[in-house]
Amino acid sequence: MALITLNRIERRRMTVFLSCLITAVLIWLVIALSGRYKYTVDTKINYTDPPESKAFHPLQDDSVSLEIEGTGWQLLFSRLRLNPQSVNVSLRSLNSRNYIVFSGQLNDLNSQFESSQRVISVSPDTLFFDFSKRTVKKVPVKLEYNLTFKKNYGISGPPKLNPSYVTVNGAAEDLRKITYWPTTILNLQNVSTDLSVKVGFAPAKANNIDIYPQSVKAEIPIDRFTEKIIEVPLKVLNGKGRDVKLLPEKVKITILAALSNYPLLDRDSLVATVDLAGWSEKGYTQLPVVLSKIPKFCTLVKTEPQVVDFFIRK
Template sequence: MPLITLNRIERRRLTVFFSCLIVAFATWMLIALSGNYKYRVNSRINYIDPPETRAYHPLQEDSVSLQIEGSGWQLLFSRLRLQPRVINVSLSALSSRSYIVFSNQLNDLNKQFESNQRVIAVNPDTLFFDFSKRSVKKVPIQLIKDISFVPTYGISGPIKLIPDHVIVNGAAVDLKKFKFWPTAVFKRFDVKDTILAKVGFMKSKSDNMDIFPLSVKVEIPIERFTEKIVEVPIKVLNAEGYNVHVLPEKVSITILTALSRYASVNQDSFEVSINLNDSREQGYSQLPLKIKHIPGYSKLVKVDPQVVDFFIKK
């Protein structure tokens, strides 16, 4: 296919033509975007000013469609918004009735927008609510944690939460579902020192529930752990009337324990046994060791041996 060859004058005319076309399009866009338009925006509702003596339950979705009058620029940016904006809606009217009307709150809604934007209607215009008696309950706090440690370090004692409970105020029927109140996920990485921090709480799925306080103090003792080997005698369970000998008579237990607890860990810190009933029922010639107790905040590394021989003297 032959190429079209343009001389210098024709190239200049073509350049001028496209330049004028671009300028005309830009001018048209500026004029179009400067005008006022009516458009709709989906918004999520954040309820404020709830009634003090009534627990409310919305009977519809927590989103509405706003009809807004604004400039073309605002219309353009509203279409580019990835998430719906949030509007605050007052529930003060629920103290005397079971519904709220948006047309009565347009002035308050418009204060949440730019001065050259105006909310002219909301769909739906009326929101309805169901009510139940409000109640107060004391709920234990559960720490949700995601902690990693520097090698050989770990939690060396009980975690302290101050306070250890929250006061929850909400619908009585909802409060029955809560056995504890979780914190927000508490994250720390490469930890080797005791943690002192504040952590907030996971937000309730219901806007109709309040908690106090809004945060809790967390104290997590962290120490270096070291290995310790303890010889522990083996107990024989269900050996009434029998003279039972176990070989070996002691088991070697290897654990990791905090340095501050190292001296206090001894054979009395463990309970190791075999159950003679296992031999009678299963016909075992050897019996596995059962460890029922190890020191708190210690990590079991190894048990040697894991099974033992035994014989019964009549």
Template structure:
């Protein structure tokens, strides 16, 4: 590989040339970020000042395009952000009409951005709404939790929520689609005792739906658990077209996790294990899978032995 041999004067000229390139690039960059640019971003919409006596449906997407004007370095940092903040839209004007002109709210929208960024337009400029009769409905609360338990501890009973139901208010066609309302996720580590906490309901992402109350009390019963092994007889389903069906084996061994409190309550009669002959009739399986059709809610199934059984059929 040839080696470039330069004398002292040549190395000096090369160094000066490289410095000129670097200085030129820095000057160009400084000039570029000092210029003013107009760019477009997508943003979500949050509705505020919603009329109390009117239930509404937005007739367009909850995402709008915002045209912003800012200098280049602001644009650079803005592009590095992971998400664009949603803009708030004032709906107080819906008291006497069914549309909102965003061009009339540019002052209100600009106050939601830094002073060195200016919103010059929002598309679509006009948002339309459909109004319907407002209704109420009570739905159950579903608590969400993600717990890490100490060794040999787990949830041992049903969770208790107070109140069990919340009232949702909004347009009939939206309210009837809501079957339950979830809470924020309860998180804890090294859990070895009952949890009693107050938790917020999940944030309402529909501006035309109101929820009351916004917080509930949740109790999670936690206790020590252990394994218990039970032998449960197998039952045969959909066998009326056969004179007899013999299963080998006729019982299965279940390993379950159960709390020490309920250890003596859990017996073989607490479970039901079945096989379905339709698996053989319709799919021609060689072995029938075991299905657990009844089990106490406070038990957790660990293992079934065997998971599939042989069978003999007499037609």
């Protein structure tokens, strides 16, 4: 295939032609995208001004489609340009009826958007609700945390929460499913001292549920951990009156314990067992050691030995 060779003048003409073409396309694109267009965007609903004496249940999804008039640039980047990403919808009219109509709230909706964007219509235009009497329930608070510690440090005791219970207000049907209320996740790194922090609560999954108070004070004891070796006598399970001799009769348990708890730990803090059912039912010739009790906030490092020999006296 023959190649077309251009001289210097022809190359210059070609460059000028391409530059003009690109400039014309860019000008046309700017003019076209500067025009006004209509486009549809799906968005989530945040309900505001709920009725005080009744709990509401939306009978449709918590999202709607907005028909918006905006520039071509906004149409091109509609998923990114929609601001805000959700809309607030007033429920004041539910005090006298069981539905709301968006066409009566267009001015309120438009006040939430950029001035260059205008909501023309909403689909569906009417949202319907079911009602039930509001009830109150107290549930325990669950602290959610994701902590990393400096070397040899960790949580040395149960966190203390104030308050330890939260008051939940909403429909009885929704409250029946709630057994606790989680906090937002407390994320901290390189922790080495006691923590005393205020943590907010995770948002409600339903729009018609309120919680009080809005935050909880969490106190988490942090301490340095060190190893401690404790010799523990073995207990025989399922011996059924047999005279069992274990070799050895004690095991050494190595645990990581907080320095503040170190003096409190002794052999009564741990329980190590062997199960003779392993011999009678499965034919084991050695019995594995199981640590059935260990203090909270202690970590097992190792058990020596992990299996023991035995014989049964007749």
